[in-house]
Amino acid sequence: KQEVTQIPAALSVPEGENLVLNCSFTDSAIYNLQWFRQDPGKGLTSLLLIQSSQREQTSGRLNASLDKSSGRSTLYIAASQPGDSATYLCAVDSGAGSYQLTFGKGTKLSVIP
Amino acid sequence: EAEVAQSPRYKITEKSQAVAFWCDPISGHATLYWYRQILGQGPELLVQFQDESVVDDSQLPKDRFSAERLKGVDSTLKIQPAELGDSAMYLCASSLSGHEFFGSGTRLTVV
Numbered sequence: 001k002q003e004v005t006q007i008p009a010a011l012s013v014p015e016g017e018n019l020v021l022n023c024s025f026t027d028s029a030i031y032n033l034q035w036f037r038q039d040p041g042k043g044l045t046s047l048l049l050i051q052s053s054q055r056e057q058t059s060g061r062l063n064a065s066l067d068k069s070s071g072r073s074t075l076y077i078a079a080s081q082p083g084d085s086a087t088y089l090c091a092v093d094s095g096a097g098s099y100q101l102t103f104g105k106g107t108k109l110s111v112i113p
Numbered sequence: 114e115a116e117v118a119q120s121p122r123y124k125i126t127e128k129s130q131a132v133a134f135w136c137d138p139i140s141g142h143a144t145l146y147w148y149r150q151i152l153g154q155g156p157e158l159l160v161q162f163q164d165e166s167v168v169d170d171s172q173l174p175k176d177r178f179s180a181e182r183l184k185g186v187d188s189t190l191k192i193q194p195a196e197l198g199d200s201a202m203y204l205c206a207s208s209l210s211g212h213e214f215f216g217s218g219t220r221l222t223v224v
Contacts, residue, residue: 004155032211043119043204044156044215089155099144099211100169103155 002027002094006104013080014112021075021107023090028071031095035064035075038087038106047088048075052095080111115139117216119205125222131193134219138186138207144168146213147180147190148204156204162188195223 003026013019023033032051036044048057048064050073056065063076077084087108091101118137126132138145143164148156159178161168165185173180177196182188192199200223206213 034213036215041202041220043117043217044206046212046214049212091155093211099208099213100146100158100161101156101213103157105153105155 002030002092002102004090004092004102004104006088006090006107008107009105010108010110012110012112015080015082017080017111018076018078019080019109021077021088021090021109023073023075023104025071025073025092025102027094028068029094030068031093031099033064033066033073033093034091034101035062035073036089036091038089040087044089077109080109082111082113085109085111117205117207117214119203119216119219121219122217123220123222125224126195128197128223129194131191132195132221133189133191134203134205134221136188136190136205136216138188138205139209139214142207142209142214143185144208145182145188146206146208147188148206150202150204150218152201156202159190192221195221197223199223 007022034049035047050066061078087106089106091103145162147159150156160170160180162182179191202218204218206215
């Protein structure tokens with residue numbers, strides 16, 4: 001059974017810092033990996049999707065990398081802003097045609113002005 | 114921009130009562146999911162539909178939960194009777210080819 005772990009559980013940084021969020025998964029046979037953002041009491045917003053054949057994806061100040069063989073992904077946020085404060089969730093689709101996501105518990109990010 | 118619509122946004126119900134949530138996926142998305150998210154945890158899949166058929170409901174507590182998608186478009190998730198431990202965010206998502214898009218969720222509080 002696929003298990004997804006996110007470290008740290010919470011992170012507080014001053015505005016302007018670059019930061020890295022970590023995600024690890026136990027079964028490397030994945031179809032894709034997604035990073036989501038969740039604001040308090042809200043639904044999930046997809047940030048980046050990395051297919052299993054890709055190494056990284058970039059969107060603006062966000063960069064996500066994937067190392068399938070080691071079961072790891074990182075989300076890099078450059079020049080953090082207070083508006084980046086949210087919970088970031090990593091999810092993997094283990095494929096086999098099921099298109100089902102297994103989520104980590106998330107990292108709660110606070111960017112201090 | 115197309116969105117997954119969910120209603121209601123919030124629901125407070127007494128334990129042992131029945132409660133229902135509604136989801137309208139993005140037009141053309143054949144796959145629909147219901148997730149439950151307990152505070153501080155990641156979402157966990159309850160049921161997955163492909164068109165009107167259930168693909169996976171192995172994690173759905175079938176003694177009290179039911180889900181339907183009769184015409185393969187919108188879907189309803191029902192809990193009867195509700196228990197205190199059912200308090201959570203219920204999220205609906207839809208996808209076309211493995212890329213899931215989520216609705217804003219229904220926050221359920223059972224008192």
